[in-house]
Amino acid sequence: MINDKVIQLLEEMTIEEKIGQLTQFAGVFYSTSHSSTPVTGRIEFPVNQEMIDASGSVLGIAGAEKLLEIQKNHLEKNRLGIPLLFMADVINGFESIFPIPLGLGATWDPLLVEELQAVSAKEATSAGLHVSFAPMADLVRDPRWGRVMESTGEDPYLNSLFAKATVRGLQGSDLKNDSQHLAACVKHFAAYGLSEGGRDYNTVDLSERELREMHMPAYQAALDADVKLVMTAFNTVNSIPATGNKALLRDMLREEYGFDGVIISDFSAVQELIPHGVAEDEAEAAKKALDAGVDIDMMSLCYSHSLKRLIEEGKVELALLDEAVKRVLELKNELGLFEDPYRQTSVTREKETLTNSRHKELVRKAAEKSAVLLKNDNALPLSTSTNVALIGPYADNKDLLGEWSIFGKVEETDTLKDCMEKTFSHFAYSKGSEMYERNEKLLNEALYSASNADLIVLALGEGRERSGEGRSRASITLAPCQLELAKKLYELGKPIVVTLFNARPLDLTELEPYVNAILECWHPGSEGASAITNLLLGEANPSGKLTMSFPRTTGQVPVYYNAYTTGRPLPPGSDERFFSRYIDVANEPLYSFGFGLSYTSFKYSKLHLSSDQLTANESLTITLDITNAGEVSGEEIVQLYIQDPVAEVVRPGKELKGFQKIFLEAKETKTIQFEVTESMLRYYHSDLSYKSDSGTFHIYVGSSSESSKLTKLSFTLLDL
Template structure:
């Protein structure tokens, strides 16, 4: 049997079949809606127009908010926490204001609403866009039942610095993987789109370059030239907006090349509106219009409002600069009422597309039927299972055999930490519904295995005394195997949670060493929001499963993996550095004129009095070498896979051809498993230097033990296009190489040419 995977297959079974249009403007444009917008706009006072651009946060329904809504002075409300509150807010707006314009209620629903899925970085580790789409759909169904019709997700920032806390919120370092996952989330959130009451407007953020924040420090500056923006940072946004119809876009906090994104008219008008045809709504991040003053880009609040509106921002989130100053700016001739009208049109268009004018209310009983429903819990469990990455498995310690383990010691601060397990940005997930590894072990194997639990550390930054560690070693010696669960608390990653040291916090390293001294088999689970520098920790465990904060059903999923009910299939969505000093590090870097050859002398081997050029004049670090700890796309299984008979259908292609590469994939082990096959390409010579490898396609392939299959990828040559020296996007003819392998550092190159 031959399996065929085209580029569109990797984009979740073809974008068109999945509901993404190649022309969202034409598919969503409705003349009748535009007439309604113009009719309503014509009735609005200046103050009511300004009110539509004003977004406020409200955790309850105070009389002050009621008066604001009755006066039409707010267009969107953040953080209404229950369907009852959402309905009450809508009643003030719809039934008690002059024009009856509904508000749009928004919330940070990032990786689940009540049913929490793995953090987005973990979802990316699944390399399973269909499953990621299911997760976003579950989030939308639960959130819209509470009246939330707009989420600030997906985050499409390319992040190559794990010191940056918000790496947890995106899909990692690769533009293609981020594009695929962002498209899947957009489709999932928005469902069937116009007319679908479970449609929750997606918000492509942060536009743009935020993941390249200087020094890995949140809110910091970036300096990304236009060519790099277009080749690396903009493609995920273009796919989400242009081809999947994301209804909103959020500006980023950072300035790039000295221009804050919230005031960057080139980004918001030329690229987003003119080039991509976006007719949705642009919103600031929280107070990012007001922060133009702190940037030194605006003189005062009025100037900040002028710059933001002029640049193309439609709605102001929580700076109040639009509400307080636009009227005076129009009267003074510093902005035009037409500019305001254009912003209001985009806001009203979103509300019409969401069906809020026809049905602004929700059934208060609906949430009880959809929250934590079986379908959502099953999808969350599957996502947690597929997202876990097996990084080490010495002597095949995993999977555990329940018939041979009579006593299992479980230790570590995250073995039974339901809140921490959910990860960053989980405002609405409930710890009481989260199933931890310890709880799942007791539930599934407690009648067959004596499960001892001694956390030693209460939380990830906690410290232990030598006596406590010695006691753990003694207790571990009485067990047949030890499970250590360590990592990061949820608060250590996410927005504003950046780190300079990526080692395990507190006494967690010492805890692992204490378990290892028992001489018993040790398996470790690390739950974290980023790749940590764990090179020194590998010696203290036989097996290591890395679980980017796995959410509500993380415990049962991890226990299934520990005991071989399923085989790990996750792959690293980001490069793991050996040490922080290697950062930024990513697989798809440009080729230098002096690349490391692998034979250079490192610091520990450097003789005293060595000559200046004796160590190798290439691009490497004396003390950290040139290799990461784990490359992008890496992950072990409980079986082994073999790639062979890799062949292209021909050796030379025209620009409008499709490359067909076939190969045989074999499961050479004794367990059924899933492999993520990955296709990489290198453009050997270009008008600008090109990455050493670029991911262009991938596919999850299920194989039974001993099974082999012939697999085919189809890659349109047009996908090799890039923005070159002349700032035009095209495929440049010349020599290329192609790899098919299980990670970005494996396989042998196959040459081909484009004429």
């Protein structure tokens, strides 16, 4: 229901004022005395003061002092006193930085993510922000794409849980009366994670059935959580750019899914309809975007330059403009900006919020739980008395926050060296190599340091400058100088533990034989070094599991666990020619979805299915015992997969349908159960109907998606 204040403003506004509400410019245009954060595209275009004064929202600038100043100056000039919206990419924390979303996915803990995002909202709102461009709900299968770091992985079910948790954490339950939460914006609608070749901004081409089956669930989960904004994608959908795609935005998002919030373009995406080849000029781009349902034109001049003329010429209906303006004004109303344009922002509140010690503790916990132990040949955990040589370009490197931590304080971030040298009684450090360039002097120094140690901790990875938006890679191996460093250290015959800092799955095939342990740390955040030190010492036990497969080689990509079955599946252990296989590498990834080791071991037993038949109105219960067979406590993530072996269309080999994360003391056993219902068996048929089919289904339960780690049960769904 539209608020009376919104209706009154619409009646009083001129066309120029209405168009202004639909334009968004970067913070650099509003404040000459304060710097704004980096932007993700071209900003050298002719924005005049009149456009700035009329605009409705600001991009990528934060800080209580500067935003209070900008808002105050704006309100003094704005005839109707309509406040600005301040929006920014607050992806994995504001100033208290937690792991990148791909790392958060590895926690398999949506409740933890919701708690983290609430902290993010608290900090961001104290600095004056109203909207966060999160969650990124794009399903990803190609690690060459730099933006895999913003996703939670390759599974639609898991992505849906994290998308919903992110929205809940950011928005809370009452935006109007709770100034410590902000509006969330789900992105990128739709299927941006499927960019061809893993190349950013590239073409996406897929069937509508695949779109609905794999890519839409996470966006829908965000909508179900009442997300306030949706951001369009840069890519095409059915050969039409998403930002000008009426079938996608109006028919599907608005009509089918019932979304009545704000649709905002991505950075300059309206103007990019021109180079896409679907608009001749700014006017046609503006018309197509508004017709499609885009309410805010982010960082282009198409709406500013063209909408008034299009309306005067009768090419765009005034009602269409009013519809978009209503949604923008209603968002401002939902945030309580008409009652308090400053939303209780103050320098004092900001200072108190950003120094909250609880936030520090929480982000450290998240970093511990996001780390994935990929390999451990009895090298970990370490003792404080271990004679350790810390070597590698990431050993004394503050680059732990990730590419999108634009408000984080890199200069205040501890390095792994900072934390480890305080902890180990026998400790040496040597850089060994630059990040991407070989250095003979550094290599020799590292070999000398390592020769006097009992064990080597080798800190490797790729920095933030090689991941994120616009940073796709054709080859996802570690730099040759880092691989050389590992091989030279291996020749010393000392155990080597790799701590890996990166923002995408990497090809680790060449590294893996030369090291005894690999701890995937991601870009772990502002307390990452402390968390990793705790993990190395066993003060925290690794519990993370991958949500995106690690390929054996870049040539395998895309490789993912829930692939469709083929007519010639490769039999286990076969090397015969005429099957779906590579002749030079295995089909399976090096590390698969759901994989992750612990310092203890877990035994699965007494797996039981309550019935071998299921009806539409009943459920089946799966029970099993999980035993911690080791000597230390730990967490296990028990995973439930279902396969539909005979269907109307080809189905995935297995699909994640549930999981439980349980904590067990040493030698402790717990009984857990899963419920299976008919609704879990539904899928999109060739006519796009969403339903299940009667017949046999297979259930797999285990510690990862690897077939060898799963136990199989079967049941029959009776005729509905």
